[in-house]
Amino acid sequence: xxxxxxxxxxxxxxxxxxxxxxxxxxWEKLETSIRxxxxxxxxTNHGPLVRELDERFAELLNVExxxxxxxxxxxxxxxxxxxxxxxxxxVPAFTFPATVQALLWAxxxxxxxxxxxxxxxxTADTVAPLITKNTVAVMGVTLWGEGCDTENLERLxxxxxxxxxxxxxxxxxxxxxDRRIGGFGDGEAFSFHATKIMNAGEGGCITTNDPDLAKxxxxxxxxxxxxxxxxxxxxxxxxxxxxxxxxALLSLTDLENNIANNKLRYEAYxxxxxxxxxxxxxQYKNINNYQYIVVMVxxxxxxxxxxxxxxxxxxxxxxxxxxxxxxVHRIDPFTAKDISLPVTDRLCREIMQLPNGQSxxxxxxxxxxxxxxEIYKNG
Ligand SMILES: *Cc1c(COP(=O)(O)O)cnc(C)c1O
Numbered sequence: 001x002x003x004x005x006x007x008x009x010x011x012x013x014x015x016x017x018x019x020x021x022x023x024x025x026x027w028e029k030l031e032t033s034i035r036x037x038x039x040x041x042x043x044t045n046h047g048p049l050v051r052e053l054d055e056r057f058a059e060l061l062n063v064e065x066x067x068x069x070x071x072x073x074x075x076x077x078x079x080x081x082x083x084x085x086x087x088x089x090x091v092p093a094f095t096f097p098a099t100v101q102a103l104l105w106a107x108x109x110x111x112x113x114x115x116x117x118x119x120x121x122x123t124a125d126t127v128a129p130l131i132t133k134n135t136v137a138v139m140g141v142t143l144w145g146e147g148c149d150t151e152n153l154e155r156l157x158x159x160x161x162x163x164x165x166x167x168x169x170x171x172x173x174x175x176x177x178d179r180r181i182g183g184f185g186d187g188e189a190f191s192f193h194a195t196k197i198m199n200a201g202e203g204g205c206i207t208t209n210d211p212d213l214a215k216x217x218x219x220x221x222x223x224x225x226x227x228x229x230x231x232x233x234x235x236x237x238x239x240x241x242x243x244x245x246x247x248a249l250l251s252l253t254d255l256e257n258n259i260a261n262n263k264l265r266y267e268a269y270x271x272x273x274x275x276x277x278x279x280x281x282x283q284y285k286n287i288n289n290y291q292y293i294v295v296m297v298x299x300x301x302x303x304x305x306x307x308x309x310x311x312x313x314x315x316x317x318x319x320x321x322x323x324x325x326x327x328v329h330r331i332d333p334f335t336a337k338d339i340s341l342p343v344t345d346r347l348c349r350e351i352m353q354l355p356n357g358q359s360x361x362x363x364x365x366x367x368x369x370x371x372x373x374e375i376y377k378n379g
Pocket of ligand 1 (some may be wrong): 071095170193
């Protein structure tokens with residue numbers, strides 16, 4: 001089809017519709033905040049805005065310690081490294097590569113484990129067979145803002161003397177049953193990347209209720225002698241700047257509002273996609289930030305593969321993503337040929353995310369759903 005005939009289609013979008021659009025604060029508020037940084041002449045090294053963010057984020061998540069850093073990947077590396085236990089970490093391959101890259105930077109060896117086909121997350125059952133004498137920790141990923149099989153994993157790790165940590169980069173503002181994500185296991189790591197619900201351009205945070213782990217991570221966050229709270233083997237520069245904290249604090253203030261708007265779009269997607277054969281939208285049972293509109297495409301039922309649907313939507317300027325494809329076990333330097341992760345491989349083939357965020361209204365969501373319905377009808 002030519003561009004002209006695309007434009008004749010009433011469902012064509014003039015501007016591209018992206019997955020995980022940037023939630024921006026009001027410009028005037030950011031201007032005021034940045035002016036404050038200039039007036040104080042204090043740009044980094046644990047400034048007042050970073051300290052305020054550490055406090056407010058801990059309060060939001062109801063945890064003892066929140067330690068903000070430059071990005072989510074370093075949050076993961078400091079969390080894993082802060083355990084100070086060399087060895088193997090059991091981790092899903094159905095995740096963003098940074099989860100596993102962070103383990104390598106922390107000097108740990110990843111051991112890939114499969115996930116549950118309905119939750120897309122690790123469970124005590126997928127982890128247990130992989131535990132050996134070399135295992136020191138389990139790292140779950142709270143994908144789509146949902147807890148893993150948390151209670152069973154905590155029991156399993158306690159029984160084997162393993163640490164339990166979580167990549168919760170998707171999960172700001174989310175709950176697991178009656179508790180906020182952030183206080184589970186030994187610690188959790190969050191991302192404030194521009195594509196996440198709470199955004200500082202780049203940014204991240206480690207949360208924990210373990211005072212000793214907090215001291216080690218606070219020490220590792222900075223190469224400064226004056227910021228030494230514990231004995232650690234390796235330090236880094238992961239300090240968040242005041243400009244990042246300014247954005248993060250405004251984003252934190254807007255969080256509930258951004259979540260409420262996401263929820264409206266999520267509900268419109270649920271309604272709009274209902275009954276389309278082969279299209280299964282992942283439904284959230286706990287309080288979520290509704291940042292991720294996750295759809296499973298069953299090629300048999302829909303009459304077209306996920307990749308073919310993705311390409312067809314792209315022509316309409318609807319830019320979906322296939323997080324995650326391929327699985328991390330199929331990416332260098334992690335490529336593992338002698339490993340079978342059948343559920344992960346299927347999810348990598350069938351899952352995609354639909355556009356969501358600040359620049360979309362309900363009509364846009366309805367238009368996307370109508371387009372998918374039409375694609376089904378036209379085979
Ligand atoms: C975004 C993300 C990361 C990396 O966070 P950055 O802040 O971009 O470094 C890690 N893991 C998951 C699951 C993510 O979604």
